[in-house]
Amino acid sequence: MIIAVLTALIVALSLVQYVRFRRKMSFAKVLPTVQPCYPVVGNGLLFLGKNGEERFTNLAGALDYPAKLFKLWLGVFPLICTSDPSMAQKILTHPNCMAKPFFYDFFKVDFGLFSAHYNVWKSQRKHLNTTFNLKILNGFVPIFDRCAQNLVQTLAKLPKGEPVPITDYMMRCTLEMVCATTIGSDAKQDSGVDKFMQMIQRIFHLASERVLSVHLHWERFYQFTKQFKEDVVLRKEAYCYANKGSEPTAGPQNHQPDDQRGLEDHPAGHHTGRTTHKIILQDAVDRRGAQVTRPDSNETDDDGYRRPQIFIDQLLELQEAKKLEEIEIIHNVYTIIVAGSDTSGTEMGYAALMLALYPEIQEKVYNEIVEAFPLLTPANFSPESLKQLEYSEMFIKECLRLYPVGPHIMREAIADIELDGMTVPKGTYFLVSIYNMHRKKEVWGPNADKFDPENFSPERSQGRHPFAFLPFSGGNRNCIGNRYAMISMKIILVHLLRSFKLSTKMKLEDLHFHFEALLRSTNEPKVILEPRTFAALSPKKGYYQSLEES
Template sequence: MFFLLLLLSLFLGALLIREYLRRKYAFAKDLPVAERTKEIFGIEYGLVGMTDEQRFDIVNKVFRDNDRLFQIWVGPVVLLGVSHPDLIQKVLAHTDCLQKPFFYDFVGFEHGIFSAKYDLWKGQRKALNPTFNLRILNSFVPIFVTCCRKLVDEMHQVKEGETIDMFKYTSKCALEMICGTTLGSDALNRDGKDAFLSHLEEIFGYISRRMLGMHLHLDVIYKLTPSYRKEMHARKESVIFASKIVQEKKEAFRLAQQTKTTPVSNDSDPEAEDYKKPQIFIDQLLSMSDNSRAFTDEEILHNVFVMLVAGNDTSGLAVAHASLFLAMYQNIQEKVYTEIIEHFPTEDVPVTAESLKLLVYTEMFIKEVLRHCPVAPNIARQNMKPIELDGINIPAGNVFIFTFWTLHRRKDIWGPNAYEFDPDNFLPERCRDRNPNAYMPFSTGARNCLGARYAMISVKVMLIYILRNFRLHTEIRHEDIKYKFGMTLKMNIHHSIQLEKRKS
């Protein structure tokens, strides 16, 4: 009898939940509903238990099948899928859609710009925008060059024809670049640096897997898993390493203030010595704390971590993807190489943010890489106030999902060959008549990627050094590649490349 009463209670409870959800999402009743894979009492649970590749294929099929605004049921929650480029632009540029949903909280470092809530983010973003101006980015180029020299030196240790996973090399180089420009070049020579970089990658992996697992969203459940304990250990060790550097930088800044030797930033005189020095990110944060917006110790530390994690998976992944496409398409590799040799034939030719603009075809190639492989293929936003979209009045607190991978392959915009790799897609005459909202490799709107220009410059410098030294080959075909669903776009295979040393 007790068992029957329990079953009846569960059944009635499920019906009540279903009715509550029906009323909560009544505003969306006329919107198309993404095809459900599995459900019980109207609640979708099909994504549970799938592989990352299966999730990726299903999500992108859903976005291909729905042209504008539609519903996606994930467990008991409705997400609003946004497919059309004009609607994507409208939401991402909307001043009431600058909040990030709850699952960004898993990133931690909630006092940093990436996952901060709107009120904190707004002040930080305004203060941080100048830290990535062109003068400062140009000051980073010598650090990029140093890291790239080390990269090709390591690649030269590989035996001729041996297959390597290119991402292992580009990821390390990108991490060293971001470490050098965020914490200073001395961070690259410290004991424990390699373990620190490894811990950063480990943390990001746990974050991505948690975002994809609904059963891990509740803290009370996640804290029971081995992943939680491993993530906390990695966080602890990486925080110890970074905190020590932060404290040393703060002490040096304090002493410089006392002795009046703190260099004064000169934004107008290119001959000034300070103008030419690398404008290290943590030094800028400390300077802001003294002169303008007061960054707390916690905000400084969290923003340092944001830059370290984001920088790796932006530049490191982009160059790994680019190297694979170059190896697959030898004719394109030859065009990029020829242009690089024309403008940067040897180490004697200085690389600057300005001179990199000469690489016109190379930039078209990189843009095509990012069209096929946007580093962050899926993002989400939450509206803080009611908004109207496609004639639908959407209450505050709803979550919008965007998939740039699918957006970048719309045949109605990119043509019948949208799935083919062709840098000529970015010829001026082709871009002129294309929907300006059809290409968003770094998102758009006020909460877009702060480091977009940083990424483009660092990617170009890495490609210059790689292609000046090596010809790239691979047995992988474009059609062999599948992708995994996650915060960043990872392939289901290694970036397997064979190196052929170029004759000097």
């Protein structure tokens, strides 16, 4: 009897909450809805029972809607969607739309910039902006240079004439870069780097799956699933790698309330004894105490470069100034390592494929590169020399346009806002489709689907809406590492084309995507690398030698 009464009470309360919710969302009645849409499941049939590729295709098709604002229903959750640049600007720059919806909680880095709640993000971003200023980024150029050299030397050892899964090697290179600039470690010497890359891709996949699986949104239910158990194991190992730690051991710790928990409180982060985050922090403190990476240090590395101030040292300075908590440092270190390597590596995989698919574009980029960095001398990278690569930058931007690593982004209104003549209530979720926006014929012309770096020529760019191109998101909550990514990708591109001529057996229509937080291809880009003469830099000797001899 008691159970029946409690059940009836729960059902009644749920219905009341549902009715209140529907009334709250009544403002959206005037907005068109993606079809087909049904009661309770909403647009769920576009995704239920579908594989990853079908989910991506159906979502991209649904978001290719002609209206500036429209609705997409995930069960009973309405998403207010747009792929219109002017509407995206209004949403992404509005001070009351800086929060991210609960979907981002699935990534379990609550205190990192990527998915932190609004109040945490607002405080962090102000302090962390200084860690990505141009002076510091330019100090990383020698590291980018060495890692790109390592990449071409590794590629030169592969069997000649065989298709290479290039994204794997690009991700290894960008992970080496980000580990060196974040925690000062050498991923090149780490045999576990390949496993780490596989782990973070799987973690992103599991989090992405939850977004379109409404029944997995409730954390208490999710904890009983096999996906959760896999997630726990993967995160333990990934956190250990990112934090240069040792093997974790099970054992809970009391740290913070459930809504403010850190790594050690999350089921994937339980440790006893000396936790992995204590290891990385202590290592950094010891290094700072020895003035190895102090900004006023004149110490140089083996190649004669002044040691740059890596991110962990900058974060510790902020902690000493009581501007960051320890858990914020750990989550941001993990965020930078994962986001910095996975995104740039994936994008450079697409870039390599585009070079191979369009030999005339490849030749134009190559000619510009060898003019700025002649083959018979070591590449002397500087802010001025990199600025000479105007067409190469146009090429990279075109890769980012058609293959934006973050295809869709979401925001949540933290207060009522006025938008397009409507009063949108607090708690409304917005979805901005960057993938669809970058392919809008109204913005990019009738050949919007065609790969053409001239889209970013001064002539064509004139008058284009500033929010028509958002590879790093937009507004105050854009990607803090956008300049880091552009500098590192340019340097990789220089070394790649000075070393190899690229071709492929793939066709553009072979490139398909599956639903993920990042833009993942179902069939990995593969290219054939033909060594160029006098292409590979020999760092020890300081001159170029043939790749055949390296």
